[in-house]
Amino acid sequence: MTGRWRALLRLFAVQGTWNYERMLGVGMGYAAEPLLEDLKTVDPVRHGEAVVRSAEFFNCNPNLAGLALGATARAEYEDVPGPQIARLRTALCSPLGSLGDDLFWAGLVPALVGLALIAVVFGAGWWAILGFLVLYNAIRVGTAVWALKAGLDAGMRVGSAISASWIPRAIARIGPLAGAGIGLAVPLVAGWYLRGFGWSGGSGALAIAAAGLAVARWFGPSLTGVRFALLSMVLLLLFRRMGL
Amino acid sequence: MSELAPLSIALLVLWGGIVALDLVSVPQAMLSRPLVVGMVAGWLVGDPEAGLRVGAVMELFALDVLPIGAVRYPDYGPATVVAAGLAAGAPWELGLGLAVGVGLVVAALGGWSLRLVRRMNARAIQRRAAALAAGESGAIRLLQYGGLFRDAARGIVLTGLGLLVAWALVRWLRLDRPTAVGLTLVAVGTGLAAAVNGAVRSAGRGARLRWLAAGAAVGTLLAVFR
Numbered sequence: 001m002t003g004r005w006r007a008l009l010r011l012f013a014v015q016g017t018w019n020y021e022r023m024l025g026v027g028m029g030y031a032a033e034p035l036l037e038d039l040k041t042v043d044p045v046r047h048g049e050a051v052v053r054s055a056e057f058f059n060c061n062p063n064l065a066g067l068a069l070g071a072t073a074r075a076e077y078e079d080v081p082g083p084q085i086a087r088l089r090t091a092l093c094s095p096l097g098s099l100g101d102d103l104f105w106a107g108l109v110p111a112l113v114g115l116a117l118i119a120v121v122f123g124a125g126w127w128a129i130l131g132f133l134v135l136y137n138a139i140r141v142g143t144a145v146w147a148l149k150a151g152l153d154a155g156m157r158v159g160s161a162i163s164a165s166w167i168p169r170a171i172a173r174i175g176p177l178a179g180a181g182i183g184l185a186v187p188l189v190a191g192w193y194l195r196g197f198g199w200s201g202g203s204g205a206l207a208i209a210a211a212g213l214a215v216a217r218w219f220g221p222s223l224t225g226v227r228f229a230l231l232s233m234v235l236l237l238l239f240r241r242m243g244l
Numbered sequence: 245m246s247e248l249a250p251l252s253i254a255l256l257v258l259w260g261g262i263v264a265l266d267l268v269s270v271p272q273a274m275l276s277r278p279l280v281v282g283m284v285a286g287w288l289v290g291d292p293e294a295g296l297r298v299g300a301v302m303e304l305f306a307l308d309v310l311p312i313g314a315v316r317y318p319d320y321g322p323a324t325v326v327a328a329g330l331a332a333g334a335p336w337e338l339g340l341g342l343a344v345g346v347g348l349v350v351a352a353l354g355g356w357s358l359r360l361v362r363r364m365n366a367r368a369i370q371r372r373a374a375a376l377a378a379g380e381s382g383a384i385r386l387l388q389y390g391g392l393f394r395d396a397a398r399g400i401v402l403t404g405l406g407l408l409v410a411w412a413l414v415r416w417l418r419l420d421r422p423t424a425v426g427l428t429l430v431a432v433g434t435g436l437a438a439a440v441n442g443a444v445r446s447a448g449r450g451a452r453l454r455w456l457a458a459g460a461a462v463g464t465l466l467a468v469f470r
Contacts, residue, residue: 012270012271012272013269013270013271013388013392015268015269015270015272016269016270016388016391016392016395017365017368017369017387017388017390017391018268018269018362018365018391019362019363019365019366019369019391020314020362020363020366021366021369021370022366022369023314026365026369026376026384026387026388026391027388027391029381029384030384030385030387030388033381033384033385047379048378048379049379050379051379051380051381051384052376052377052378052379055376055384059313062272063272097312097313101310101312105310105311105312106310106446109274109277110307110443110446113277113279113303113307114459116279117279117300117303120279120296120300125283125292125296126283126292128279129279129280129283129284132274132277132279132280133273133274133275133280136273136274137273137274140272140273175450175451175452175455176451176452176454176455177455178446178452179443179446179447179451179452179453179454179455179456179459180455180456180458180459181459182307182439182443182456182459183443183455183456183457183458183459183460183461183462183463184459184460184462184463184466185459185463186304186436186439186440186443186460186463187460187463187464187466187467188463188466188467188470189300189304189436189439190432190436190467191466191467191468191470192300192467193297193300193301193432194429194432196337197337197425197429201425201429204429204433205429205430205432205433205436206433206436207433208429208430208433208434208437209433209434209436209437209440210437211437212433212434212436212437212438212441213437213440213441215437216437216438216441220441224308225305225308225434225435225437225438225441225442226305226318226348226351226352226438228434228437229305229344229345229348229430229431229434229435229438230345230348230349232430232433232434233341233345233427233430233431236423236426236427236430237423237427240420240422240423240426
């Protein structure tokens with residue numbers, strides 16, 4: 001297995017040592033190790049410095065970390081001054097975090113979860129789960145392969161490569177899809193659960209949902225959805241215990 | 245909660261460890277989404293329908309989470325394993341409410357345990373600061389394996405403790421039918437509120453909000469006339 005493929009596999013564990021000091025730093029160092037191996041024979045001193053730099057503070061969306069990893073690894077081989085590589089790493093944190101979060105956590109994941117919930121409501125069962133996993137992982141593995149290659153190809157010019165890539169266009173398309181998917185899914189899921197409880201049960205649950213929304217608007221984020229749910233359940237148990 | 249066989253309990257605890265790892269550490273393949281976790285956990289205890297019902301409600305709560313940067317969030321993976329184990333063997337209309345309630349407590353504890361592991365990772369890095377400053381690749385590997393081990397152990401302990409508490413709770417808290425149904429309706433209602441709240445917050449005020457509204461209108465029509 002080449003260093004590039006080993007680095008790609010290790011990127012899937014890039015958050016393995018996530019912490020509040022270096023964030024993804026150590027995970028990036030772990031993924032960089034196979035890419036920097038050849039540098040050890042060429043220039044052992046430079047290799048040692050590169051390993052230190054690779055494990056320093058870094059944070060971004062894990063699915064786009066390959067762009068930073070590839071770019072900095074290439075820069076190490078091109079003998080770019082160390083402080084310049086450190087600046088590149090720092091400069092990539094925000095854009096790769098923002099683009100990746102918009103693309104994956106705020107876009108692709110809710111869109112696919114929405115579709116999976118709709119499929120579950122229509123009786124797809126295991127197929128809904130399998131379809132969700134296959135589709136998501138096909139896209140994220142494809143993105144990881146592309147990101148590492150693009151980073152290695154671009155080196156210090158990775159910023160322009162990101163701007164010219166497909167990512168900004170994909171974000172513009174996935175946002176509306178996520179909105180529509182969740183918008184479709186929520187009423188269907190509500191119907192799926194509440195149909196069997198009759199008019200009074202269904203309207204009671206919808207009233208609780210409306211109260212939960214209002215509470216989240218007025219008291220959020222101190223009263224989160226989880227806290228509101230637990231509070232409502234405890235109140236219900238107390239009322240029932242009092243015979244109400 | 246029906247009496248679970250030791251093998252089922254062991255499989256649930258193992259599944260809890262896997263999904264806890266998947267959330268952040270490795271491989272982030274979305275195995276930890278409650279919908280996936282619930283279906284598999286339900287299948288492991290012989291009741292995939294209950295697992296799916298529990299998983300879908302927990303998924304509604306999970307849609308309220310946007311895991312960006314160092315934001316704190318509940319861990320719904322082991323929580324859904326516990327909830328699915330608790331709901332198995334009973335009609336979902338009666339078992340879902342209590343299962344989701346226990347699941348939400350485990351999820352909150354999971355969020356706390358995640359922060360604990362992150363602080364332990366930071367302490368491990370501080371202990372090996374000299375080796376890191378010297379550029380020792382071996383130190384990086386050890387830190388990485390240590391971090392993965394801590395996260396897997398977190399998931400296993402969380403799931404095991406959650407199942408234990410669930411088992412004790414079922415014996416202590418005898419719910420009559422109206423209370424059990426009421427809890428289920430509260431779980432569904434609050435789950436719907438969480439999902440809508442998360443969707444509106446993510447939508448902002450642009451095109452996505454319009455698509456959300458259009459989707460909701462079509463979904464409502466489909467739900468009514470289905």
